[in-house]
Amino acid sequence: MELWFSEYQSKNVKFSLRIKNMLYSIKTPYQSLSVFENEDMGMVMTLDDVVQLTTKDEFIYHEMISHVPLFTHKSPKKVLVIGGGDGGTVREILKHPVKEVHLVEIDEQVVEASKKFFPTLSSGFSDPRTKIFFEDGIEFVKMNAGYDVIIIDSTDPLGPAVGLFSKDFYENVFNALNEDGIMVAQTESPFFYGEFLKRVSSDISSLFKYTSIYTAVIPTYPGAYWTFTLGSKTIEPASIDFEAIPGIDTKYYSREIHKGCFALPPFVKKAISN
Amino acid sequence: MELWFSEYQSKNVKFSLRIKNMLYSIKTPYQSLSVFENEDMGMVMTLDDVVQLTTKDEFIYHEMISHVPLFTHKSPKKVLVIGGGDGGTVREILKHPVKEVHLVEIDEQVVEASKKFFPTLSSGFSDPRTKIFFEDGIEFVKMNAGYDVIIIDSTDPLGPAVGLFSKDFYENVFNALNEDGIMVAQTESPFFYGEFLKRVSSDISSLFKYTSIYTAVIPTYPGAYWTFTLGSKTIEPASIDFEAIPGIDTKYYSREIHKGCFALPPFVKKAISN
Numbered sequence: 376m377e378l379w380f381s382e383y384q385s386k387n388v389k390f391s392l393r394i395k396n397m398l399y400s401i402k403t404p405y406q407s408l409s410v411f412e413n414e415d416m417g418m419v420m421t422l423d424d425v426v427q428l429t430t431k432d433e434f435i436y437h438e439m440i441s442h443v444p445l446f447t448h449k450s451p452k453k454v455l456v457i458g459g460g461d462g463g464t465v466r467e468i469l470k471h472p473v474k475e476v477h478l479v480e481i482d483e484q485v486v487e488a489s490k491k492f493f494p495t496l497s498s499g500f501s502d503p504r505t506k507i508f509f510e511d512g513i514e515f516v517k518m519n520a521g522y523d524v525i526i527i528d529s530t531d532p533l534g535p536a537v538g539l540f541s542k543d544f545y546e547n548v549f550n551a552l553n554e555d556g557i558m559v560a561q562t563e564s565p566f567f568y569g570e571f572l573k574r575v576s577s578d579i580s581s582l583f584k585y586t587s588i589y590t591a592v593i594p595t596y597p598g599a600y601w602t603f604t605l606g607s608k609t610i611e612p613a614s615i616d617f618e619a620i621p622g623i624d625t626k627y628y629s630r631e632i633h634k635g636c637f638a639l640p641p642f643v644k645k646a647i648s649n
Numbered sequence: 650m651e652l653w654f655s656e657y658q659s660k661n662v663k664f665s666l667r668i669k670n671m672l673y674s675i676k677t678p679y680q681s682l683s684v685f686e687n688e689d690m691g692m693v694m695t696l697d698d699v700v701q702l703t704t705k706d707e708f709i710y711h712e713m714i715s716h717v718p719l720f721t722h723k724s725p726k727k728v729l730v731i732g733g734g735d736g737g738t739v740r741e742i743l744k745h746p747v748k749e750v751h752l753v754e755i756d757e758q759v760v761e762a763s764k765k766f767f768p769t770l771s772s773g774f775s776d777p778r779t780k781i782f783f784e785d786g787i788e789f790v791k792m793n794a795g796y797d798v799i800i801i802d803s804t805d806p807l808g809p810a811v812g813l814f815s816k817d818f819y820e821n822v823f824n825a826l827n828e829d830g831i832m833v834a835q836t837e838s839p840f841f842y843g844e845f846l847k848r849v850s851s852d853i854s855s856l857f858k859y860t861s862i863y864t865a866v867i868p869t870y871p872g873a874y875w876t877f878t879l880g881s882k883t884i885e886p887a888s889i890d891f892e893a894i895p896g897i898d899t900k901y902y903s904r905e906i907h908k909g910c911f912a913l914p915p916f917v918k919k920a921i922s923n
Binding site: 392435627645 | 660661662663665667687688689690705706708709868874899900901903905906910912913914915916
């Protein structure tokens with residue numbers, strides 16, 4: 376029997392992966408979660424029928440959401456990840472000499488599935504520097520502070536994650552950061568979410584002294600061309616000493632990629648301008 | 650009735666577009682050609698059931714395959730495009746003060762379909778500087794010379810286009826170029842064609858003094874992360890004066906994007922290294 380997973384990236388665009396092995400499919404209290412294997416993309420995790428990661432290309436997203444803010448900060452010691460229960464972002468953060476990584480994931484089943492099926496992503500969960508909280512990130516940032524970097528590694532701005540893209544939330548993130556703190560959020564494709572990107576970057580720039588949008592290509596995400604929005608309290612992201620960035624074991628990130636990733640094409644600049 | 654076009658990007662990965670209007674579907678002497686409309690991606694042209702362009706994202710491919718080599722060259726006057734019968738590359742070239750653009754397209758029906766359904770792409774065909782040859786590009790470069798820039802705007806390295814990726818062909822391209830000439834070829838996704846990219850860049854670098862691979866994101870192409878390989882006889886692509894690049898009416902290309910597009914991620918460097 377031929378089995379396919381299909382994601383409707385919109386009503387009119389569909390992306391399908393042939394299922395070599397269907398490994399896991401559950402309903403958690405928050406969402407449906409599936410794990411399967413595809414011959415070309417490797418192991419795949421979906422939440423509510425949206426691809427979250429494939430082992431073939433996950434390194435791009437996880438490296439770019441982590442190393443850009445961490446190397447922009449002079450010496451991050453305490454880092455918070457909101458969402459990101461698969462562990463890929465934690466794995467990348469632990470390549471830095473940080474002291475503590477807090478992961479706040481609302482859905483414990485995501486972490487469990489990653490431990491079971493994605494050992495290369497969840498490897499950092501057993502590191503003594505990592506602490507996992509199964510809580511709502513929105514509430515967590517109201518009650519906790521002292522972070523150098525906060526990474527918002529959320530699902531799309533629909534359903535449970537919608538509050539992670541609100542101005543109130545960003546204000547609480549701002550307050551949970553130290554004086555030279557930096558936040559970054561994944562902020563979708565500029566092809567299909569131009570208006571959204573404009574609103575989010577405007578909200579972040581109303582709070583932070585510096586706001587920078589940067590891009591990377593994520594083949595299995597809708598539109599493939601992905602944005603991240605960084606807010607920084609005191610450090611100007613474009614003016615750091617790129618030559619001073621130390622070598623790091625990565626597959627996509629490099630200091631040259633870092634330097635170039637803030638160059639926005641005219642169509643993106645136009646989408647976010649007033 | 651619900652109609653969908655599906656492209657098997659591999660045996661295990663499928664990309665589908667809902668057909669709003671099916672406009673054209675013919676067998677030419679060389680390939681099957683279809684034109685349809687999709688609500689999100691606009692007008693779509695396929696050849697042998699592979700998406701060639703959508704009016705939503707074609708600007709990225711056409712701007713990047715044209716402006717990078719043309720601005721690398723000091724003052725291109727005579728430019729040759731091999732393939733590219735849709736006209737998008739010619740449209741971009743004509744934004745430069747060139748004297749002649751020659752388009753060599755083996756399949757006249759591609760040009761005719763573009764004239765009929767893609768006026769925003771085929772607009773340059775009526776420019777007095779444009780001359781179209783319905784010939785085989787492989788033979789054409791053996792018989793013609795005097796070009797400043799040659800752009801190989803081909804389909805995938807399968808079927809009729811396979812000869813456009815051979816070392817013999819690149820040698821003829823080299824000979825058809827002036828002394829400071831530059832060639833560029835679209836060279837597929839490094840995700841799925843790493844070995845291919847290695848072979849092609851090795852062939853080009855055995856002929857040209859400078860070989861540079863650069864990247865762009867093409868959402869509707871398999872793997873989305875796309876490479877172009879540039880060969881240059883005397884001008885070093887990385888050392889041009891980027892600040893001297895004049896403003897140009899584009900949606901993706903800019904001098905900052907140009908400067909950053911040569912930064913290759915470690916995984917691409919690894920794929921092409923020996």
